[in-house]
Amino acid sequence: MQDVVNQVINTSFGWGWPSWAIALIGYLIVAAILFGIAPFQMLFLTLYERRAIARMQDRIGPNRVGPEGAFQPLADGVKIFTKEDIVPAAADQWVHFIAPCVVVAPTMFMFAVLPWGPGMVPVDMNLGLLFFFAISSVSAVGLMMAGWASSNKFALVGAMRAVAQMVSYEIPAVLSLLAIVMVTGSLSIVELINYQGGLFISTRDVASVPDWGLGWFIFSPVGFLAFIAFFIAALAEGERTPFDIPEADSEIVAGYMTEYSGMKFGLFYLAQYVLNFLLCAITSIIFFGGWQGPGVGWLYAQAITPANLQGDWIFNVLAGVLGVFYFLLKTYGFFFVMVWIRGAYARLRIDQLMDFGWKFLIPLTLVNIFSAAIWVGLTKWGAADGLAFVEGWSPLMRWAVAFAVTLILNLGAYLFLARIFAQSQDERTRQDDEVLEQLTNVA
Amino acid sequence: MTIEMQRGSVIVMDRRRGKLRAGQGLLQGLKVVWDHWAGSFRTNDNFSKIHGTFTVEYPDERLPMPQAYRNMPVLLFDDESGHELCTGCYQCQRICPPQVIHITQAKDPVTGKMVPAATEFIIEYDACMSCGFCAEVCPFDSIKMDHVYELSTADRVSLTMRKTQLNRPISYYTGIAPDLWAEAQAGAMKKLQGSIKRRPDVIGLAASLTEKIKARRLELAAAGQVAGGGGQEAGVAPAAPAAKLTPEEKAAKLAAMKAAKQAGGAPAPAEAPVELSPADAKAAKLAAIKAANAAKQAGAAPAEAPVELSPADAKAAKLAAIKAANAAKQAGAVPAPVEVPSTPLDAKAARLAAIKAANAAKQAAEQSNNE
Numbered sequence: 001m002q003d004v005v006n007q008v009i010n011t012s013f014g015w016g017w018p019s020w021a022i023a024l025i026g027y028l029i030v031a032a033i034l035f036g037i038a039p040f041q042m043l044f045l046t047l048y049e050r051r052a053i054a055r056m057q058d059r060i061g062p063n064r065v066g067p068e069g070a071f072q073p074l075a076d077g078v079k080i081f082t083k084e085d086i087v088p089a090a091a092d093q094w095v096h097f098i099a100p101c102v103v104v105a106p107t108m109f110m111f112a113v114l115p116w117g118p119g120m121v122p123v124d125m126n127l128g129l130l131f132f133f134a135i136s137s138v139s140a141v142g143l144m145m146a147g148w149a150s151s152n153k154f155a156l157v158g159a160m161r162a163v164a165q166m167v168s169y170e171i172p173a174v175l176s177l178l179a180i181v182m183v184t185g186s187l188s189i190v191e192l193i194n195y196q197g198g199l200f201i202s203t204r205d206v207a208s209v210p211d212w213g214l215g216w217f218i219f220s221p222v223g224f225l226a227f228i229a230f231f232i233a234a235l236a237e238g239e240r241t242p243f244d245i246p247e248a249d250s251e252i253v254a255g256y257m258t259e260y261s262g263m264k265f266g267l268f269y270l271a272q273y274v275l276n277f278l279l280c281a282i283t284s285i286i287f288f289g290g291w292q293g294p295g296v297g298w299l300y301a302q303a304i305t306p307a308n309l310q311g312d313w314i315f316n317v318l319a320g321v322l323g324v325f326y327f328l329l330k331t332y333g334f335f336f337v338m339v340w341i342r343g344a345y346a347r348l349r350i351d352q353l354m355d356f357g358w359k360f361l362i363p364l365t366l367v368n369i370f371s372a373a374i375w376v377g378l379t380k381w382g383a384a385d386g387l388a389f390v391e392g393w394s395p396l397m398r399w400a401v402a403f404a405v406t407l408i409l410n411l412g413a414y415l416f417l418a419r420i421f422a423q424s425q426d427e428r429t430r431q432d433d434e435v436l437e438q439l440t441n442v443a
Numbered sequence: 444m445t446i447e448m449q450r451g452s453v454i455v456m457d458r459r460r461g462k463l464r465a466g467q468g469l470l471q472g473l474k475v476v477w478d479h480w481a482g483s484f485r486t487n488d489n490f491s492k493i494h495g496t497f498t499v500e501y502p503d504e505r506l507p508m509p510q511a512y513r514n515m516p517v518l519l520f521d522d523e524s525g526h527e528l529c530t531g532c533y534q535c536q537r538i539c540p541p542q543v544i545h546i547t548q549a550k551d552p553v554t555g556k557m558v559p560a561a562t563e564f565i566i567e568y569d570a571c572m573s574c575g576f577c578a579e580v581c582p583f584d585s586i587k588m589d590h591v592y593e594l595s596t597a598d599r600v601s602l603t604m605r606k607t608q609l610n611r612p613i614s615y616y617t618g619i620a621p622d623l624w625a626e627a628q629a630g631a632m633k634k635l636q637g638s639i640k641r642r643p644d645v646i647g648l649a650a651s652l653t654e655k656i657k658a659r660r661l662e663l664a665a666a667g668q669v670a671g672g673g674g675q676e677a678g679v680a681p682a683a684p685a686a687k688l689t690p691e692e693k694a695a696k697l698a699a700m701k702a703a704k705q706a707g708g709a710p711a712p713a714e715a716p717v718e719l720s721p722a723d724a725k726a727a728k729l730a731a732i733k734a735a736n737a738a739k740q741a742g743a744a745p746a747e748a749p750v751e752l753s754p755a756d757a758k759a760a761k762l763a764a765i766k767a768a769n770a771a772k773q774a775g776a777v778p779a780p781v782e783v784p785s786t787p788l789d790a791k792a793a794r795l796a797a798i799k800a801a802n803a804a805k806q807a808a809e810q811s812n813n814e
Contacts, residue, residue: 055483056476060498344476345469 095149102142117323158255162246284330291323513588528585535577
């Protein structure tokens with residue numbers, strides 16, 4: 001964006017503005033676009049979720065407002081804006097007021113490092129992934145503020161649950177990402193996407209593979225296990241069913257949102273749906289190549305880029321459109337999976353949630369990090385790094401051996417842990433029953 | 444698989460699932476939901492199917508109501524003659540559990556006697572509980588349950604339905620519930636046949652009605668030729684005029700019978716021809732004949748009376764004779780107005796009847812004088 005602004009102001013008009021002004025204008029424009037896009041995503045996703053879940057329940061869903069219910073989110077928005085804003089007398093007024101902002105702001109920050117298409121990233125940070133997940137944890141503070149300031153026991157319980165859940169599930173999420181970061185050797189999200197060119201095998205692993213934009217991490221055992229673990233953790237972070245414990249309406253009204261009404265409640269909702277969008281987007285970026293897909297790489301190679309200044313601008317447009325199309329297709333596909341899971345599964349109990357996170361997902365992701373290390377060693381290291389026996393193997397051979405070893409390791413770890421976990425759950429149930437018997441004298 | 448037990452059998456469902464491996468149950472759950480999602484793009488028109496959307500988008504689409512669906516009661520009238528089936532028998536008002544039916548019985552304006560028709564019929568729809576007892580109990584198939592369910596109003600009072608709002612042509616009811624109407628017709632026919640068997644000479648369509656229906660049919664046919672199929676609307680609209688005619692007619696008959704009873708046959712035929720239709724003239728003729736008969740009898744009775752009757756009877760006979768004489772005197776004064784006839788034939792007959800009555804009265808008077 002800055003080069004475009006520079007072109008318009010300094011070259012076309014010849015005003016000769018300083019570079020900091022150009023940068024400021026460029027960032028402002030990008031920020032304005034993103035702040036427009038974020039609520040739009042929320043509006044679209046609410047309609048999308050309601051229509052999809054209705055179909056799963058053999059209903060039709062909202063279809064009265066506009067064609068196929070397209071303006072339903074606007075109607076909801078008008079309704080929520082015109083509602084009375086109620087603040088409880090016992091609430092901590094300022095904290096109660098600020099909490100929604102603290103929840104919404106991080107989700108907006110996260111857009112800063114999100115690549116939409118080839119060359120379409122607001123800021124290409126070399127710590128992009130770290131920034132993304134560090135910022136996403138900040139919203140837990142906002143949730144705790146909301147629950148505490150409401151001075152309502154349901155709100156407080158909901159906030160406690162939300163924080164406990166977010167903190168516990170950030171560990172498996174980050175550990176599963178760590179495996180991917182080990183493979184790519186970079187924390188930059190753009191670099192992560194660039195790594196995933198190729199056809200089922202990344203071109204960085206085996207250079208002779210044709211670049212169809214399909215060298216996604218999901219096609220490797222390490223990436224697959226990381227994807228499963230990360231997506232489950234993402235469901236928990238986004239407070240989606242079956243992990244919607246913080247706002248379990250049948251138990252604690254609406255969790256930390258209980259004492260909020262009108263647009264403050266709307267902001268929590270906005271934050272939640274934007275966060276869900278971002279989690280789906282980051283899942284599709286990390287494991288499904290983001291904008292990578294057949295044709296995008298070829299189009300982008302002929303576009304105007306810092307590497308290729310002689311390109312044609314039409315290819316910029318074509319590559320951008322196709323890349324964004326692939327990216328949104330994958331993202332909304334993952335959101336569909338979220339809705340699908342919501343349609344299928346019941347809510348977990350808080351102890352089940354914690355057991356699953358700490359006793360199953362974290363060991364599994366730790367094993368996956370071990371697999372990732374083996375993968376990196378077999379595909380990238382040589383005699384200089386102490387792996388003399390791989391010398392003389394072709395890249396494809398090295399990739400195949402790495403694939404087989406990590407597959408066996410991961411599959412074995414999954415089956416072993418699943419059995420252990422099931423046994424521990426059975427044992428727990430048995431103990432619970434025993435305690436119940438002792439307490440009640442009823443067998 | 445079925446397990447036999449002493450008290451019957453227990454059916455155990457075989458779901459064709461072995462032991463689930465870790466995570467397999469979750470995938471099966473997802474499969475179920477996916478099948479519903481994929482199937483929901485087809486409509487589920489028969490409810491034995493599991494998949495498919497069966498939503499009826501109500502304001503745009505409506506389910507056809509079953510014939511026996513009942514919402515609120517309405518009153519029926521005959522399309523052709525406009526004749527209301529309700530006779531005001533109060534059966535529905537009596538049985539109505541929330542007591543929302545209110546009937547005003549039609550009365551003859553001259554005599555004040557009740558007539559088998561209702562001048563006003565009110566149902567409070569706001570308190571009606573749609574039980575259908577009124578339709579079940581109605582002996583004339585006049586009150587039936589309607590299918591209309593969109594009855595919302597801004598105020599309670601507009602749910603108090605009067606007779607004009609309740610009246611529906613029979614064709615409307617046959618439209619919504621043809622089988623039920625056929626059943627009602629069959630029941631009525633059976634009842635009629637039973638009545639004919641029991642009282643063969645009495646039962647039959649009144650001559651007056653036959654003519655009226657014929658006339659109305661001609662009128663409708665003419666209207667149909669002119670308007671070309673506007674017949675039903677013509678049938679729907681008028682109900683009031685027919686309702687007025689029926690009681691009058693009945694009143695005339697009643698008046699005639701009363702006259703006959705009083706053995707003063709003359710007055711009725713004398714007054715009747717002035718204003719009444721052929722049907723009334725006939726009734727008047729009948730009344731005149733009856734009066735004559737009565738007068739004859741009255742004349743015959745006193746002659747024999749002293750022979751065998753007790754003093755009380757003799758007194759009664761004397762009284763009757765006096766009355767007859769008075770009647771005869773009146774009759775003697777009257778014959779002049781008889782000359783204002785509507786139809787020559789009926790006038791003649793009426794005059795004849797009057798003369799006969801007068802003669803009979805004279806005879807009776809002479810006899811009583813002789814005594």
